Amino acid sequence: MNGYFKRKAEEYRALDQADRRRYWIDGLLNNALYILMAVFIVLTAILNKNFLSASSVSNIITLAAASLPMALGIGGCIVLTGTDLSGGRVFGLTAAMAAAFLQNRMATKLIFEHLPNTSGAWIIAVLLIVMLVGAAIGLVNGFFVAKFSLHPFIVTLATQLITYGIILMFFQINGNGGGPISNVAQQFKDVVSGPAIRIASKNVSIPWYVVYAFALVLIMWFVWNKTTFGKNMFAVGSNAEAARVSGVNVFRTTVLVHTLAGALYGFAGYVEAARLGSITAATGLNNECDAIAACVIGGVSFVGGTGNIGGIVVGVFVLRIIFVALNMLGINPNLQFIIKGGIILAACSLDMRKYLAKK
Amino acid sequence: MKKVLALILALAMVLCLSSVAFAEEEVDVSDLKVGVFWYAFSDAFLSTVRASLNEQLDEAGIAYDDFDANNTQATQLEQVQTAVTNGYNVLVVNLVTSGSADAAEQILQAAGDVPVIFFNRAVEGDGEEHTVLDAHDNIAFIGTDAPEAGHMQGKMIGEFLVENYDDVDLNGDGEISYAMFMGDAANVEAIYRTQYGVEDANAILAENDKPELVYFNESNTDKYQLDPNGAWSSAAANEFMSTNLAEYSEANGNMIELVIANNDDMAIGAISALQNAGYNMGDGESTKIPVFGVDATQVAQDAIAADQMTGTVKQDNVGMATAITGVLKGVAAEETLADAAAAVADSDDMFSIAEGFTNKLFVAYAPFTGEAE
Numbered sequence: 163m164n165g166y167f168k169r170k171a172e173e174y175r176a177l178d179q180a181d182r183r184r185y186w187i188d189g190l191l192n193n194a195l196y197i198l199m200a201v202f203i204v205l206t207a208i209l210n211k212n213f214l215s216a217s218s219v220s221n222i223i224t225l226a227a228a229s230l231p232m233a234l235g236i237g238g239c240i241v242l243t244g245t246d247l248s249g250g251r252v253f254g255l256t257a258a259m260a261a262a263f264l265q266n267r268m269a270t271k272l273i274f275e276h277l278p279n280t281s282g283a284w285i286i287a288v289l290l291i292v293m294l295v296g297a298a299i300g301l302v303n304g305f306f307v308a309k310f311s312l313h314p315f316i317v318t319l320a321t322q323l324i325t326y327g328i329i330l331m332f333f334q335i336n337g338n339g340g341g342p343i344s345n346v347a348q349q350f351k352d353v354v355s356g357p358a359i360r361i362a363s364k365n366v367s368i369p370w371y372v373v374y375a376f377a378l379v380l381i382m383w384f385v386w387n388k389t390t391f392g393k394n395m396f397a398v399g400s401n402a403e404a405a406r407v408s409g410v411n412v413f414r415t416t417v418l419v420h421t422l423a424g425a426l427y428g429f430a431g432y433v434e435a436a437r438l439g440s441i442t443a444a445t446g447l448n449n450e451c452d453a454i455a456a457c458v459i460g461g462v463s464f465v466g467g468t469g470n471i472g473g474i475v476v477g478v479f480v481l482r483i484i485f486v487a488l489n490m491l492g493i494n495p496n497l498q499f500i501i502k503g504g505i506i507l508a509a510c511s512l513d514m515r516k517y518l519a520k521k
Numbered sequence: 522m523k524k525v526l527a528l529i530l531a532l533a534m535v536l537c538l539s540s541v542a543f544a545e546e547e548v549d550v551s552d553l554k555v556g557v558f559w560y561a562f563s564d565a566f567l568s569t570v571r572a573s574l575n576e577q578l579d580e581a582g583i584a585y586d587d588f589d590a591n592n593t594q595a596t597q598l599e600q601v602q603t604a605v606t607n608g609y610n611v612l613v614v615n616l617v618t619s620g621s622a623d624a625a626e627q628i629l630q631a632a633g634d635v636p637v638i639f640f641n642r643a644v645e646g647d648g649e650e651h652t653v654l655d656a657h658d659n660i661a662f663i664g665t666d667a668p669e670a671g672h673m674q675g676k677m678i679g680e681f682l683v684e685n686y687d688d689v690d691l692n693g694d695g696e697i698s699y700a701m702f703m704g705d706a707a708n709v710e711a712i713y714r715t716q717y718g719v720e721d722a723n724a725i726l727a728e729n730d731k732p733e734l735v736y737f738n739e740s741n742t743d744k745y746q747l748d749p750n751g752a753w754s755s756a757a758a759n760e761f762m763s764t765n766l767a768e769y770s771e772a773n774g775n776m777i778e779l780v781i782a783n784n785d786d787m788a789i790g791a792i793s794a795l796q797n798a799g800y801n802m803g804d805g806e807s808t809k810i811p812v813f814g815v816d817a818t819q820v821a822q823d824a825i826a827a828d829q830m831t832g833t834v835k836q837d838n839v840g841m842a843t844a845i846t847g848v849l850k851g852v853a854a855e856e857t858l859a860d861a862a863a864a865v866a867d868s869d870d871m872f873s874i875a876e877g878f879t880n881k882l883f884v885a886y887a888p889f890t891g892e893a894e
Contacts (some may be wrong), residue, residue, distance in 0.1 A: 210740075222768035225760060271819050330562050330589075340568020342755075342786060346822035352655040355797060365770040367798055439796075440755045440789040440820050443563035448750060489764050492741030495749055 192516065195459065195509050199480055206487040213490050217365040226369060226482045227375035228430075228437060230475065232453040234382045237328020237424030237474045238419040240457050241399040243466030244307065244314030246420070247450055249324035249427050252299050254446030256292040256431030258332055261343040261441045263288045269345035273335050280347040288350075299325060304417035314420075328338035333443045336517040344440040371433045378429070383471040385422075390484035395419055400467030455502070456481050480505065550853040555585040556609040558597055560617040560642060562589040565786055566816050566836060567615065567641065573842035577842040581846055583853075595617045602631045611852050612637045613845060620646035620709040625653045629660065636858055638848055640664055641841065643709050654880055661858040661880040663844045665836060670815045670886050671714040673834045675721025675887050676815055678781065681831060682722065683729045689811060692774045698737040699779035700765060701745040702787040704753030711753070714783045714815060715745050737769055737777045748787070755790030758782060762794035770798075771808075780812040783820035785833055788814030792829055817889040825891040833890040840871050844884055 177185060188417045190197065207214045232249060239246040262273035264280060278284045299321055306317040359368040386392040394415045397405040406412050435441055457472025462469030481502065488498050559567060559575065571587060578585045588604070594617040600858035601612060612632055616639055618624040625644035629637060640663040644653050647878035654662055682689060682697060689697055701719065704711045723733045736744040746765075748757035760779070769775045780795075782788035793813055795801045801809050809828065814821055824830035844865050851861020859879040866872045866882060875881035 167787070210768075215768070217770065218767040221763055224763065261817045270823065333568065334572075337572070339572025340562065340565065341818060342789075342820050344789065345823055351796075355793075357797070360799075362799070363772065365767070365772050365798070369797060434756070437793065438755045438759055438790055439793045440786060442565045442786060443568070444561075444565075444752050444754060445756065447563075447752060447754075485760070486764050486767075489746070489761065490768060492738050492743075494743065494745045499751065 164489075183354060191512060193195045194512050195480070195505075196457050198505075198508075199483065203483065203493060206491060210490045213487060216361070218486065218490070220366045220368050220481050222479070222486050224372055225486070225501060226475075226478045227369075228433060229452060229456065229482070230375045230451075230478050231378055231430040231433070232449060233456040233474050233478050234378060234471070235430075236450060236453040237457045237462050237471070238386075238395060239314060239423055240454065240462045240464060241395055241466060241469050242314070242416060243464065245318065245397055245454060245464075246303065246314060246423055247318040248299060248322040248325055249318075249423070249450030249453060250446040251322050251425055251449055252296050252427040252446075253431045253434065253449050254441075254443070255325055255329050255332065256296050256300075256428040257434040257438075257441045257445050258294060258329060258343055258431075258443075260288055260292050260432045260435035261346050261439075262332075262335075263291065263351040264347050264435065265343070266345045266347045271338070271345075273338055273341075273343055274356035275336070279336065280349050282349075282480045283352060285350050289429070289432050290419060292432050293425045296428025296431070297421045297425040300421040300427075304420030304422070305499060307420065308416035329443050342440045342442045346435055346439055351390040351436050351439065354433055369437075371437065374429075374433070378426070379471060379475060386471055391415065391418060398467075432492055452481060455506050458513070459506060461513055463513055465512075465514070543562050545781060548850050548854045549784040550581060550850065552582045553583050553585075553611060553849065553853050554609050554610045555583055555613060556588060556601075557585055557613040558588045558590060558600055558604075558615060560590050560597070560615045560619075561592045562587075563592075565818060566784070566838065567817070569838040570641070570841050573839045574845055575762055576695065576843050577846040581850065583846070583849060590617050592617060594621075594624050597602075598624075598631060599625055601628050605635055610635055611849060613849070614639050616642045616644055619643050619707070622646060622649045622653050622748040629653075629657055634659065636660065636852055638663060638845065638858065640845055643667055646709060651877070654878060655860060659858060661848060661862050661882065662878075663841065663848065663862070663882045663884065665710075665886060666875065666883050667709045668713040668717055669883075670710065670834045670836065671717030673886050673888050674718045674781070674813055674815055674832075675723075676712060677720065677832045678779070678811075679725025682726060682779070683731065685811075686731060687804070689778050691771060691776050691778050691808070696732050696735045697778045698769075698775070699734045700737050700762065700777045700791070702758045702761065702780075702782040702791060703745040703747045704783040704787060705751035706747055707751065708846060711783050715755045718781045718783075718813070733747070734779065737765065737775070753784045753786055754794070755786045758787035758790035759794050762791040763797060766794060766798045776810075780810055780811065782812070782814045785814035785816040788812050788830060788833070789820055789824060792824060796829075801829045803827040811865075822889070822891065825889070832888065833888040835887045837871065837884055837887070840869075840884045843869075844872055844882055848882070 212218055232253060236246050236249055240277060241473055265272055267279055303317050306312050307314050352514050354371050355369045358366045358370045358373050394410045397410050398415050400410050402412050456477035457474055460473030484501060586598045587675040597617050612635055614628055616624055619642035622645050637658040637659050644662055675853060701715060702716045719734055719738055726733060746761040748754055758851055765777060767790045769777050780791045782791060792801050795810055800807055811831040817833045821830060821833045847865035851864055862880055862882040863874060866874045871885045873883050875883055
C-alpha cells in the first residue's frame with residue numbers, strides 16, 4: 163500500500179505543469195458523482211440535522227435494500243449492452259404470486275383456497291416458486307435475444323406486455339375482481355420484513371430483507387468476478403464476436419444472464435409482498451426504470467462489458483439518498499424528477515467521457 | 522314433515538321471485554352492443570366495479586366488451602374511434618384524464634350520434650361545470666360527487682379526534698400533527714380529498730374548541746406527500762412514511778399522530794411502515810396511530826377489523842355497476858339518457874341527480890369504521 167502511494171507520488175512529480183493540471187481536472191471529473199453526492203449529503207445534513215441520525219441512515223439502508231435485487235439483476239443485462247424493460251412487470255407478477263400464496267389462511271377472502279398452512283417450509287417453497295417464475299420469463303427473454311439476435315429492448319418490451327396481461331388475469335382469480343391482494347401471513351412478514359435489529363431508544367429498525375440484500379450483493383459479486391460465467395458475461399458484453407471466436411458460448415451466456423435477472427426480480431417481488439402487505443396490478447410499474455438508472459449512475463455502461471457490483475450498490479444508494487433528502491427538506495416532489503434526470507444525464511456523460519478520452 | 526314444509530316454502534319463494542321478475546317490464550336488450558372503456562385495468566377500486574358490472578350485464582343479457590386504456594388518453598380515444606366503426610351503439614367511458622372537458626369533447630366527437638355514458642372519473646373540471654354535460658343531449662355522467670368523499674373523511678376524522686383527542690395527542694402538546702398522502706396531483710377527487718380531509722376535520726375541531734391539525738413537517742409547504750407516478754400506490758405511501766418515521770418519533774417527541782390517505786391502498790402502505798416501526802400491530806399493546814383512507818376495499822375492511830386502521834369511506838362498486846346497468850336498460854327501452862338516469866335515481870336512496878343537472882347521476886359514499894357491520 164505504502165509503495166503504491168510512493169509510486170503515485172513519484173509519477174505525479176514527474177509530470178509537467180500542464181499534465182499536473184489535467185491530472186487534477188481528470189481526477190475531479192472522474193469522481194464528480196462522488197464529490198457531488200458528498201456535497202449534497204453535507205448540505206442536507208446542515209439544513210436538517212436529522213438526515214444523518216441513526217434512524218435516518220437505517221431508513222436509507224432499508225429503502226436501498228428493497229430496490230437492490232432488481233438493480234443487481236438488470237445490471238447483467240446492461241453489461242451485455244442490452245436492457246430489460248420487463249423487469250417491473252415480472253416484479254409485479256411475482257409480488258402478487260408471493261402475496262397470494264402466503265395469505266393468512268384465516269383471512270375472509272383468499273385467492274387460492276387449497277394451499278398448505280403457513281410454515282417455514284412453505285415460506286421457502288414460495289420463494290423458490292416465484293424465483294422460478296421470474297427465471298422462466300427471463301429465460302424467454304434470453305432465448306429470443308440470443309437465438310434470433312433480437313435487441314433486448316424489443317424482446318423485453320414484448321414480454322413486459324405479455325407479463326402485464328398475465329398479471330391482470332392473476333388478479334381476477336377466484337372472484338377477486340382485480341382488487342388488491344393482501345392479508346399476507348404474519349410469519350412471512352416476520353422473516354422477511356420483520357426487524358432483524360431493533361434499537362428502540364434510537365428509533366432504529368433494520369428488517370431482515372436488508373440482511374438478505376447484503377447476502378445477495380456478496381453472491382452477485384462472486385458470480386460477476388470469480389466465476390467463468392461472470393467472465394464470459396463481460397467478454398460477450400465487450401465484443402460478442404470476439405468472445406465467440408475465443409470459445410465463449412454466447413448463446414448460453416446471454417440466456418443465463420437474463421434468467422438470473424428474472425430470478426432476482428422474483429426475489430425482489432417476494433420481498434415487496436412482505437414489505438407492503440398489499441399488492442395491486444400496478445405494483446412494479448416503472449420499477450425497471452429506477453433499476454436501470456441506478457446501474458448507469460453506478461457506472462454500468464450501455465457501451466457494454468463494463469460495470470461492477472459496487473457501482474450498482476452506489477447507484478441504488480444515490481437514488482435513495484436523493485429521495486430521502488428531498489423529502490426531509492420538504493422540497494416539491496416535481497423537482498425530484500428534474501434532479502434525478504439531471505444526475506442520470508451527468509453521470510452517464512461523465513462515464514462516456516472516460517471512454518472518449520481513451521480513444 | 523320438515524322436508525315437506527321446506528319444499529313448500531321453497532316453492533313459494535320461487536313463485537314469489539318469478540312473479541317479481543314477471544312484474545318487471547321486460548326490456549329487449551338484444552340490440553345493445555356496449556363498449557366499456559376503462560382508464561386502467563390495474564386500478565384496484567375500478568376493478569371491483571368492473572367485476573360487478575360484468576356480472577350484472579351478463580345477468581341482464583346485455584352484450585358488452587371491456588377495453589383497457591392503460592392510463593393513456595390517446596389510447597382511449599383510438600379505442601372509441603375503433604369501437605364506433607365496429608358498430609358499438611352505447612359507449613360507457615371511464616375517462617383517463619379525469620376532469621378534462623377537452624378530453625371528454627374529443628371522445629364525444631369520435632362517438633358522433635352514439636350515446637356516451639361517462640362514469641367514475643369527472644368530465645368537467647373546476648369552473649367548467651355544465652360545459653360538457655349541458656352541451657350534448659346523448660350523454661350522461663354517473664359518478665360520485667367529487668368533494669363528497671373528502672368531506673366525509675374530514676368529518677369522520679374530526680369526530681374521531683374530538684372523542685379521542687388526548688389519546689391521539691401522544692406528546693401532549695395540545696396539537697395533533699398529521700401526515701397526508703395524495704394519490705395523483707391531476708385528479709379532482711384527489712385534490713378535494715386532500716383539501717377537505719383536513720379542512721372539515723379542522724372545522725369540527727374548531728367547534729369543539731380544539732386547535733387545528735398541524736402538518737408534521739413545517740418545511741413542506743404543500744402539506745402533502747404525492748405519489749410521483751400518480752398511481753395512488755401503497756409503495757409510494759410506504760416509502761414516504763418510513764422516511765418520515767426515521768425523523769419523527771415518540772423518542773424525539775414529534776411523532777406523527779394521525780395519517781390521512783387519499784385511498785385505502787396508500788393507507789395500507791403507511792400502516793406497513795408504521796408496523797415496521799412497531800406501531801399499529803393490532804395486538805392491543807402497541808400504540809395505534811389513527812389511519813384514514815377512502816374506498817373501503819376488502820383489505821382496508823380487514824385492517825379495520827384487525828384494529829390496525831381507523832376509518833375509511835365506502836365507495837360502492839356494486840351501486841356504481843347497478844346505476845350503469847340501469848341506465849343501459851333505459852337506453853334499450855329508447856328512453857333519453859336523462860330519463861333513464863332519473864329512473865335510476867328514483868329506484869334507490871343511494872342514487873341522486875346532481876343539483877342543476879338532468880343527466881348527472883351521483884352514487885353516494887358512506888363512512889365506514891367497521892362498527893355498523
